[in-house]
Amino acid sequence: MMRSLLYVLTALAVIGLAFWAYRENYRTQEAQAEAQHLQNAIGDARARLRVLNAEWAYLNRPDRLMDLVELNYDKLGLLPLQPYQFGRIDQVAFPAPPELPITNPVDVSNPEQQP
Amino acid sequence: MIRTPLRPLARILEARSRGENPDAIERENIRLRHEEMRDRARRRAEGRLLVLAVFFFCAFSLVGGRMAVLAQSEPGEPRTSVAGASILAQRADIVDRQGRILATNFDTHSLYAQPEDMIDPEHAADKLVEIFPDLDRARLIRDFTGTRKFLWIKKKISPEQQQAVHDIGEPGLLFGPREMRLYPNGSLAAHVLGGASFGREGVHAAEVVGVAGIEKFFDERLRDPARAHQPLTLSLDLSVQAAMERVLHGGMKIMNAKGAAGILMEVDTGEVVAVASLPDFDPNDRPAAPTEGNPDDSPLFNRAVQGVYELGSVFKVFSVAQALELGLVNPDTMVNTQSPMQWGKFRIRDFRNYGPELSVTKVIVKSSNVGTARIAVDIGAARQRDFLDQLGFMQASPLEITEASGSAPLLPKNWSELSTMTISYGHGLSTSPMHLAAAYATIANGGRQVTPTLLHDASRTPGARVISETTADAMRHMMRKVVSEGTASFGEVPGYAVGGKTGTADKPKARGGGYYDDKVIATFASIFPAHDPKYVLIVTLDEPVETSGDEPRRTAGWTAVPVAAEIIRRVAPLMGLRPEIEPADLAAIRRTSN
Numbered sequence: 001m002m003r004s005l006l007y008v009l010t011a012l013a014v015i016g017l018a019f020w021a022y023r024e025n026y027r028t029q030e031a032q033a034e035a036q037h038l039q040n041a042i043g044d045a046r047a048r049l050r051v052l053n054a055e056w057a058y059l060n061r062p063d064r065l066m067d068l069v070e071l072n073y074d075k076l077g078l079l080p081l082q083p084y085q086f087g088r089i090d091q092v093a094f095p096a097p098p099e100l101p102i103t104n105p106v107d108v109s110n111p112e113q114q115p
Numbered sequence: 116m117i118r119t120p121l122r123p124l125a126r127i128l129e130a131r132s133r134g135e136n137p138d139a140i141e142r143e144n145i146r147l148r149h150e151e152m153r154d155r156a157r158r159r160a161e162g163r164l165l166v167l168a169v170f171f172f173c174a175f176s177l178v179g180g181r182m183a184v185l186a187q188s189e190p191g192e193p194r195t196s197v198a199g200a201s202i203l204a205q206r207a208d209i210v211d212r213q214g215r216i217l218a219t220n221f222d223t224h225s226l227y228a229q230p231e232d233m234i235d236p237e238h239a240a241d242k243l244v245e246i247f248p249d250l251d252r253a254r255l256i257r258d259f260t261g262t263r264k265f266l267w268i269k270k271k272i273s274p275e276q277q278q279a280v281h282d283i284g285e286p287g288l289l290f291g292p293r294e295m296r297l298y299p300n301g302s303l304a305a306h307v308l309g310g311a312s313f314g315r316e317g318v319h320a321a322e323v324v325g326v327a328g329i330e331k332f333f334d335e336r337l338r339d340p341a342r343a344h345q346p347l348t349l350s351l352d353l354s355v356q357a358a359m360e361r362v363l364h365g366g367m368k369i370m371n372a373k374g375a376a377g378i379l380m381e382v383d384t385g386e387v388v389a390v391a392s393l394p395d396f397d398p399n400d401r402p403a404a405p406t407e408g409n410p411d412d413s414p415l416f417n418r419a420v421q422g423v424y425e426l427g428s429v430f431k432v433f434s435v436a437q438a439l440e441l442g443l444v445n446p447d448t449m450v451n452t453q454s455p456m457q458w459g460k461f462r463i464r465d466f467r468n469y470g471p472e473l474s475v476t477k478v479i480v481k482s483s484n485v486g487t488a489r490i491a492v493d494i495g496a497a498r499q500r501d502f503l504d505q506l507g508f509m510q511a512s513p514l515e516i517t518e519a520s521g522s523a524p525l526l527p528k529n530w531s532e533l534s535t536m537t538i539s540y541g542h543g544l545s546t547s548p549m550h551l552a553a554a555y556a557t558i559a560n561g562g563r564q565v566t567p568t569l570l571h572d573a574s575r576t577p578g579a580r581v582i583s584e585t586t587a588d589a590m591r592h593m594m595r596k597v598v599s600e601g602t603a604s605f606g607e608v609p610g611y612a613v614g615g616k617t618g619t620a621d622k623p624k625a626r627g628g629g630y631y632d633d634k635v636i637a638t639f640a641s642i643f644p645a646h647d648p649k650y651v652l653i654v655t656l657d658e659p660v661e662t663s664g665d666e667p668r669r670t671a672g673w674t675a676v677p678v679a680a681e682i683i684r685r686v687a688p689l690m691g692l693r694p695e696i697e698p699a700d701l702a703a704i705r706r707t708s709n
Contacts, residue, residue, distance in 0.1 A: 047222060057216035057299035062357030080358070080685055083610045083694040 052108060121145060205294050206323050207337045208346040209308065209330075211353045212388075212571045218308055218330070218398075220323070221297040224277050224290040226269040227318065230259045233287030242283045243268065246276055259287075270313060271295050291318045296330075298398045304356050306392045306417040307349070307516060307569060310401035326401065327415075329569060331517040350386035350571040355379065358685045359389040366678030367393055367656065374411070374657035376418035376548050377682065382556040382648050384575050385565040387514070388690070390549075392418040409625070418655065421518045423525055423545040426655075427620030427671075429640045430541030431487045432590060435479055436558060437502045438490045439586045446476045446589050452486040461533060463488050466670075479593045480601035482617065484540045491539030496530045499538065505564065505581045506554040508546055515569045522547045541618055548638070552653045555640050558594075559648035562587040595645035606641060606676045608683045610694020614648075615641030615679070617671035622658070634658045637671035639679045643687065646698055650690070654679040 069078045121144045127137040209218040233239060236259035244252045247269060258266050271293060272280070280288055296311035309328020313321045324338075325331040333347060359377050367375040379389040396402055396414040405413040411422060438444045449472045455464035469483050478486035491499060503509065511523040525545035527534040537543040549567055556565040557578075564578030582590075594614035598606045602617045618638040621630035637656045642648040659674035660667045668674070687694075 050220065051222070053216060054219045054221055054297055054299060057219065058297075060215075061300045062303065062354065063301060066357075066361075081688040083608075083684065083688050085688065086693045 119144065119148075121148075205320075205338070205343065206296065206311075207339075207343045209337075210346045210348055211351045211356075212348065212386075213352065214346075214348070215353045216299060217304060217349065217351070217353070218296060218298050218311075220294050223271050223273065223293050223295050225267065225293045225316075225321070226272050226277075226280060227265065227267050227289055227291060228259065229265055229287050229289060230261070230263055231287070233259055233285060235285070236260050236287075239283055239285040239288060242285075243280070243288075246279045267316075289318075291320075293321055294323060296323055300353065300357075301399070302395045302397045303353070303360065304351055304390070305395045305398045306419070306518075307351065307390060308398050309516065310398040312401075328398075328516045328518065332515050348571045349569050350381075350384075350388060351390070351569070352388050352690070355686045355689050356389040356391065358689060359682055360391045360393070360395075362682045362685055363391050363654070363678065364393055366654075366681065367659075370656055370659035370661055370674045370678065372656040372659040372674070374418055375678075376422065376653075376655045376657075377679075378419050378548055378552040378651075378653040379682075379686065380552045380556050380565075380567060380651045380653075382559040382565070382642070382651055383577075384572075385553060385556060385567050386571060387552075387567055387569055388650070389686070390419050392416070392420075392422075417516075417518050418548070418657065419653075420512060420514055420516065420522050420547050420549045422655075422657075423522060423547050424636050424655070425542050425545050425620045425623065426548070426551055426636065426638050427541040427618030428482045428484075429551060429616050429618035429638050430539065430544070431479055431482065432558065432594065432616050432640075433503065433506065433554065434487050434491050434494065434499070434539040435475060435593070436582055436586055436590050437494055437499065438475070439589055440582045441494065441498070443493050444475050444490060446593065447474050449474055450478055450483075450486040450489055452478065452483045452489075454483075454485050456485045456488060458488075458533060458536065463536065476593050476596060479616065480596050482597075482602050487539045488536035491535050492532065494535070494539075496532060496535045499535050500530055502581075503538075503544075505579075506557055507564070507566075508544070508550055508554065512547060512549045512553070512567060514549055514567050519549070522549065524550065541620060548653045548655050551638070551640055552651050555642060555651045555653070557581055558587050558590050559642040559651055560587075591642065591645050591648065594642060598641075598645075602670075602672045603639060603641075603676045605672065606639065606680045608643070608680050608687070610696075611683055611687050611692070612644040612646055612695070612697045613641050613680065613683060614643070614645030615639055615676075617676060619669065619671045633660075633667075633669070635669045637669065637675040639671050639675040641679055641683070643683055644692075644695060644697070649692065650687075652679055652683060654682065 069076065072078075121141045122137070123140070123144075126140055130137045130140060206220055208216060208220070210216055228239075230236065237256060240252050240255040240259060243255060244250050250268070255268075268288075269276075272290075277290060280290075293313075298305075298308060298310075307328055309325060309330040311323050311325050311330050314324040315322050322338075325334045329347075329349070330337065336342065337347060359379060363375050363377045366372075375391075375393045377389070377391045378387060380387050394414045402414065404415060410416055411418065416422065435444075439446070444450070451471065452465070452469050452473045453471050454468045455462040463484050465483050465485055469477075469481050469486075473481065473483060473486055475486075475490070477483075478490070494502075500509075508524055509526070511521070512519045524547070527538070527543050534543050553565045553567045556567075557563060561584050562580055562582040564581055566578065591614055594616055595612065596614075597603050597616055598613050603613075603615055606613050606615060616639075618636075618640070620636045620638070621632070622634040622636055623630050635658065637659050639652075639654045641652045641654075643650055643652070654675045656671075656675050656678065660669050661673045662668075
């Protein structure tokens, strides 16, 4: 009687441990898959950041800025910095109130959130 | 186990009745038993050997199989480790001193073909020629229908071109990922950056290797995967470089020069803030090196570093500085300047006759060859050579671009007394403008050696002392006077107290045999502000001629100096240098009593 009870309990313990081990295994695999997904996302974001940095540098190249300054001279009236433009601190007016904050920022690093 | 008795009673009784020896039966039984035991032991040993053999066979098969799998399978990235954050690109970026990108990488594709898989080669060739007009249709068809199994069509294509090729729908046209080097600022600082191209190429990747300039000099560093995420920070300043190139280009056109070079250097650190050589090129599309003609006519030629020229009167500053340092003269010593000066067969003459004698300061201000030559005679060849060596004129420039190693100065074979005299006013010794910039920086920073560098690094130990503070100070006063009352009067920029020295050297004829009468190299070496120098600016124009007057003017005072002044006017505010009122000469303040 005692012995058969022991057998049943052992069998139940084996089933329980097997269930636990399988569940842990599946959870590990799931975590690994998610980690890999995140790695890929990070890699893609980095690649996009590189492209954006390169594009930023390309759009800010001095040749282009110079052309834009000349095109928009009527509106902006920009000229190269001249020595006489250095002023003294008491020539500066009291600062105006700050501009309104940007409330609808556009995230360019994540393509899914782009409008 | 049932053991047979050794002396079975039945057989013994029977043997006894027949009168035989019953011991024979016992011996026979012992023998049989021993044989049986031996057989059993052998079977067991054989069984064990078999088990061991099976075990070893399995173990070795496992190891061998695993090795085969490892050797055959594609490598995969580790899935569980922490992000391999550092490897971003094959090659590190290059940025200027404020972190603005000068060179970066860009993902693109290459286009290749596998003619075996092609369905309609003629149609594909037609469409490819539409997309890439520089391809040759006949040649493409020949390649596509021939025996070739693989060919490259384009090394780099844009995403639009890739889509257009994709739309052809030809399965034999394939794309391979490529990382290409991009110089977003075009021709800006082209000679420093140099350029890059592909090294070993495969379908899935290609090496990007530097071919010139700093890309080649630091090729190992830029390709080192451990440091690929750290950009290489140069001492250049993008906006200063752009302003300088623009002004220099305008000046070159106005002065009808065929080339120009400009160097702006910090005097204390030797960091080059801007260096330009015109004409220049676009490193994104580097032209092929010239195979014939004069190498310095090619836009690839870096006049600021590779161009070794006799730079003329700018060298007088070094002769006078050494004479002051040695105590041979002081700024007010009178020097015989009777022109022409006869020395053996040779005559040294001045631009015009400055009278019988001038003070040392006036020799510099009026740029008297005769006066400098007389000072150099007192210095002597050996001491002059040592001094120029300390200023860095005897070796190739240590600047970090590959071209710099080819900038070894041309020295006279025999450093005679006559050489000493000609070198004192900048003839007979050919050096690059970069050498000149480093030597002027030494005088401007109070007499410490300067190593020109393109790397931005805050910590740097000051160089060895070459001349004393007092001598450097006296030289700065003289150089200021050159601008305020001498040959470089166009160099005055209000608020920046420019000091400097002009140099106009006749160009030597290419095949030897004297100098051209109407071709010069005009140089202006300047320091600013002269009372507390921060920067050295060298401007060199190749074959300038100024034609606004009645007769063409070629002297540096009319050509290089106005260009340099305009550069200073433009770049000094960009570098945050405030215009200052020059401190008055303290010598003028005198106590009087009556």
